Amino acid sequence: MNFNIATIPGDGIGPDIIEQTVLVLNRIGEKFGHTFHFTEVLAGGAAIDATGEPLPQETIDICKKSDSVLLGAVGGPKWDNLPGDRRPEKALLGLRGELGLFANLRPALLHKALKDACPLKPEIIGDGLDILVVRELTGGIYFGERGRRTGKFGEEAYDTETYSVHEVERIARVGFESAMKRNKKVTSVDKANILESSRLWRSVVEKVAKDYPEVELNHMYVDNAAMQLVRNPRQFDVIITSNMFGDILSDEASMITGSIGMLPSASLGEGTLGMYEPIHGSAPDIAGQDKANPIATILSAAMMLRYSFNLEKEAACVEEAVTKVLEQNYRTGDIMSDGMKLVGTREMGQLIINAL
Ligand code: NAI
Numbered sequence: 434m435n436f437n438i439a440t441i442p443g444d445g446i447g448p449d450i451i452e453q454t455v456l457v458l459n460r461i462g463e464k465f466g467h468t469f470h471f472t473e474v475l476a477g478g479a480a481i482d483a484t485g486e487p488l489p490q491e492t493i494d495i496c497k498k499s500d501s502v503l504l505g506a507v508g509g510p511k512w513d514n515l516p517g518d519r520r521p522e523k524a525l526l527g528l529r530g531e532l533g534l535f536a537n538l539r540p541a542l543l544h545k546a547l548k549d550a551c552p553l554k555p556e557i558i559g560d561g562l563d564i565l566v567v568r569e570l571t572g573g574i575y576f577g578e579r580g581r582r583t584g585k586f587g588e589e590a591y592d593t594e595t596y597s598v599h600e601v602e603r604i605a606r607v608g609f610e611s612a613m614k615r616n617k618k619v620t621s622v623d624k625a626n627i628l629e630s631s632r633l634w635r636s637v638v639e640k641v642a643k644d645y646p647e648v649e650l651n652h653m654y655v656d657n658a659a660m661q662l663v664r665n666p667r668q669f670d671v672i673i674t675s676n677m678f679g680d681i682l683s684d685e686a687s688m689i690t691g692s693i694g695m696l697p698s699a700s701l702g703e704g705t706l707g708m709y710e711p712i713h714g715s716a717p718d719i720a721g722q723d724k725a726n727p728i729a730t731i732l733s734a735a736m737m738l739r740y741s742f743n744l745e746k747e748a749a750c751v752e753e754a755v756t757k758v759l760e761q762n763y764r765t766g767d768i769m770s771d772g773m774k775l776v777g778t779r780e781m782g783q784l785i786i787n788a789l
Pocket residue numbers: 446505506507508509510522525693694710711712713714715716717718719724725726727729765767
């Protein structure tokens with residue numbers, strides 16, 4: 434099959450990690466008989482330098498016409514003094530909005546070979562952790578009405594959490610569909626003992642669950658979920674939650690897996706078009722030095738194969754190759770420990786390609 438992928442290397446280590454990921458995808462194409470056409474586009478600091486805009490219209494147009502978008506990272510000290518709406522990060526929010534990407538999938542997977550990097554005790558980790566956080570990305574308190582006003586005690590500020598049935602239903606479906614591809618278990622996280630928006634959330638999730646009778650569903654309050662993630666993380670498989678709760682819980686979940694250089698993400702909308710990117714930033718301190726860990730981006734490409742292209746076998750092949758290279762004790766600097774073999778960005782990419 435043929436697929437069009439828009440690539441946004443962006444800034445800092447972005448170009449280093451995208452280069453290796455494109456090579457991995459090309460090898461997958463050869464191996465399984467697919468053709469990936471890459472169109473490189475500008476966003477972030479690189480786009481500001483070239484065009485004056487963090488998100489040029491041409492980038493939006495090309496991304497919309499593509500089958501999916503692969504992004505490195507944007508931003509860096511060079512652009513730190515620009516005003517809010519002209520900064521590189523504007524490109525990310527702009528793209529999510531333009532492409533209607535309302536679901537953010539963040540798997541937190543602890544590789545057995547990296548068990549030492551996990552801050553939790555071995556008896557809590559057991560034989561490994563594998564959690565998928567499905568976070569609502571375009572609604573809730575981050576997008577609700579906000580402002581300042583004068584209240585009883587003088588100046589005050591407010592933010593509002595709003596969720597529609599439609600918004601909850603579509604994110605719940607993404608969660609249940611993901612669960613069907615995994616272990617058929619969903620935990621919906623809310624604060625339904627207090628928040629009306631959470632009560633609506635809970636009732637809509639219950640309704641969607643009826644379409645997935647094979648999936649086991651439980652509900653959990655967010656404060657308890659935060660505690661359970663460190664007390665007994667193995668009870669979770671897929672977590673579905675709101676924008677703000679997901680922001681916080683996915684960072685917590687990601688920490689239990691060790692390095693930021695390992696964690697991929699997918700942002701999905703109504704159709705198959707998605708945006709795939711590592712969760713880390715542009716790491717200006719190591720940019721262009723062949724030091725960045727490309728694994729988070731390579732695993733993001735695996736998510737692209739799975740979620741946008743429905744190529745499960747190919748996705749699993751990439752993930753297994755990463756696991757194999759880690760089991761052979763190769764490490765980039767961020768995951769390096771005693772007795773391991775230190776490699777750079779390019780060598781790590783090549784090792785993964787060899788393992789495919
Ligand atoms: P960062 O994630 O870029 O770096 C934090 C630390 O982790 C640094 O020491 C860095 O060297 C290391 N690190 C990150 N990714 C790594 C990798 N793949 N391999 C090895 N080490 C890695 O976060 P920071 O420093 O807060 O932000 C730097 C810039 O990135 C800022 O301009 C920020 O706005 C931007 N940023 C962009 C994001 C995006 O494009 N999605 C997300 C987060 C930050």
